[in-house]
Amino acid sequence: MPSLDTTTDDFLTASLHHDNLQVDTTDPNPRPMIAILDAKPGSEDAFRARIVDLVRHVRQEPGCITFTAYEARDTPGRFYLYEVYTDATAFATHLTTDHVHTFISSIPQLSTAGPGSLIQLNEIPIPASDIEAAATWSTQYSADTHLPPNALWAALRDARTGTRPTSGNTYAIHGPFTVGTELSVTPDGSDETLTSTIVELDDGRAYADRTEFSGLILTDRHELTPLHDGGTRITHQLTIGGPAATTVGPTLGPQITEDYPAVMNELIAAASTRSSTSHANHGAAASTSGGPHPVVASRTEKRTDDRSPHPDRPHHGGAPTQTRAEPEGQCQRRVRGSDVHEHHGHHDRE
DSSP: OOOOOOTTTTTHHHHTTTTGGGOOTTOOOOOEEEEEEEEETTOHHHHHHHHHHHHHHHTSSSTEEEEEEEEEEESSTEEEEEEEEHHHHHHHHHSHHHHHHHHHHHHHHHBOOGGGGGGEEEOOOOHHHHHHOOOEEEEEEEESSOOOOOHHHHHHHHHHHSOOOOSEEEEESHHHHHOOOOEEEETOOSSSOEEEEEEEEEETTTEEEEEEEHHHEEEEEEEEEEETOOOOEEEEOOOOOSHHHHHHHHHHHHHHHHHHHHHHHHHHHHHHHHHHHHHHHHHHHOSSOOOOOSSOEEEEEEEEEETTOTTOOOOOGGOOOOEEOOOOSSSOOOOOOHHHHHHHHHHHHH
16 A cells, blocks of 8 residues: 655645545535554554544544544554545545644654555445345244154144144145245234245244235244254244335334244144144153243344444444343234234334
8 A cells, every 4th residue: 555755744735635635525425435554563552542532533523424443453553444424525624624634743653654545435336125125123032842843843834734723823825835835824803814925944944934015024934943852942033024124123023923922832732732642642651741831932133224334333233132031821912914004004104
């Protein structure tokens, strides 16, 4: 990377006139850039202190969107300054401030950098439709049981094919139990039937179906993970995708999934009954004392929104998940199809 001779007395003047600092002030777009600065050996602490002082001042500028300083983890003394200004005029104004002049003037003493160390950036445009399609909101509920995966898989298959009645929805399958087959799903208490499509089926391990309506994509997924003690961890996940996912999801998602604990217990009870019946038919003694129950249960929620344009702006895809314990055996209502449409319609009106 080219650098200026740092022994000259006119370092500040030469820097301010360097090509890398020249911008088209008629450009109304945000002006992003990054500076890569190496401290001179032995000057790391002093240069770091200068950068901290610069950051404090620049963040007070009206035209500064962001100004964040980083230090390379594997190369102490190498600093990265990520800067974004509202437009080229704001950056030009930034170059006239006393704090910038003070910082640039200190560079020959503390750093090997020159004005060529500043790199102007142009953002790569991403179509809005692609950004919106990538936005998702998801939540999942997990529970452990001593039952083996095959018993739970059979109970899950029975529910989705309509062989076993469920307390929340009525299912009817229109073809073989395989990827691509459509299901009719009628929520209890609703006259409206939704159409879902099986999008994932790994026999004995994972199942997912997808429902699309009003610009939203709902993916309902079950995963069965064998445990070392012969039991199974069941994970039930809902993912909401589409343009309004991150707006509608935090309200709509919990309404749809509030009965996940009850649905999970119902699945376990059905698997236990099926397993017990199978053992009885083979002359094996079936233990029914107390019935099976989840020994560990938790729910996590996650929002992913790829619309954050700058590295130091909060990016929800990297946000930590929230986990909370759920009561077991508590029967809660399932959101009806009409409730879902009413909510989404309310959002559209807003």
